[in-house]
Structure formats: C-alpha cells, structure tokens
Amino acid sequence: MTLHLINKTPSESSALRDSLSAVSNGDALLLIENGVYAAMPAYAELFTRLPGSVQCYLLEDDAIARGLKDLNQDFRAIGYDGFVELSCRYGKVVSWF
Incomplete structure (x- = not known):
C-alpha cells in the first residue's frame, strides 16, 4: 500500500495525472x-476513475x-x-512532482 503525495496544481504539473495512473487498490492520495x-x-472528474478502495485526503491547513x-x-x-x-500507516510514500 502506498501513500501518494501531490503538492502541485493540475495546471502547473503533470504530477496529479501521473499519480492517478499509478494508484492501486488500498493506496491513499494526499493533497x-x-x-x-x-x-x-x-x-x-479527474478522480472518478479511482479504484473504490483508494482513500483521498487533503491537508486542511494548506x-x-x-x-x-x-x-x-x-x-x-x-x-x-x-x-x-x-x-x-502506508509502507511506501511517493511524492509526485
């Protein structure tokens, strides 16, 4: 299971789109x-094709x-x-840039 960190907007980087193609069941996405x-x-609409078990989070302070x-x-x-x-919690953390 992997935690995917995204720190760029979809308009300034391909990080989000790249990460969405790599997300698997049981992973999490944190903005x-x-x-x-x-x-x-x-x-x-970008998130409609995520596997159902992917949890999505965002850092509230940001x-x-x-x-x-x-x-x-x-x-x-x-x-x-x-x-x-x-x-x-997640065995692997990947930061997408």
Whole structure:
C-alpha cells in the first residue's frame, strides 16, 4: 500500500495525472501545498476513475491558507498529526512532482 503525495496544481504539473495512473487498490492520495487546489469541484472528474478502495485526503491547513472552501467531498481534511499517521500507516510514500 502506498501513500501518494501531490503538492502541485493540475495546471502547473503533470504530477496529479501521473499519480492517478499509478494508484492501486488500498493506496491513499494526499493533497498538500498547492496540490489542494485539485480538490476544487472543477477537477472532480479527474478522480472518478479511482479504484473504490483508494482513500483521498487533503491537508486542511494548506486549504485554509489558500482560502479554499466547498471542496470535493470525496477528500477528507486532515491536520499535520493525520499526515504523520498516514505516513506511518502506508509502507511506501511517493511524492509526485
């Protein structure tokens, strides 16, 4: 099981699209830094083909810092403690740039 970290917007990098093609059942996706913009409703279609067991998260402080509200409900907002917990839970952590 892998935790995939995305820190770029879909418009500034192919990281999100690249990671979505590599995600497998049991993996998790965590949006951090500018990656939280991908949780905006305009990008919701990108996540429709994810395997059902993939958990999606976003770093709440990063969304707040960017003034983002009304984000994709498929993403669970977590804090830094949750980030650490996810990093420990998954056997592998991959940062996509």
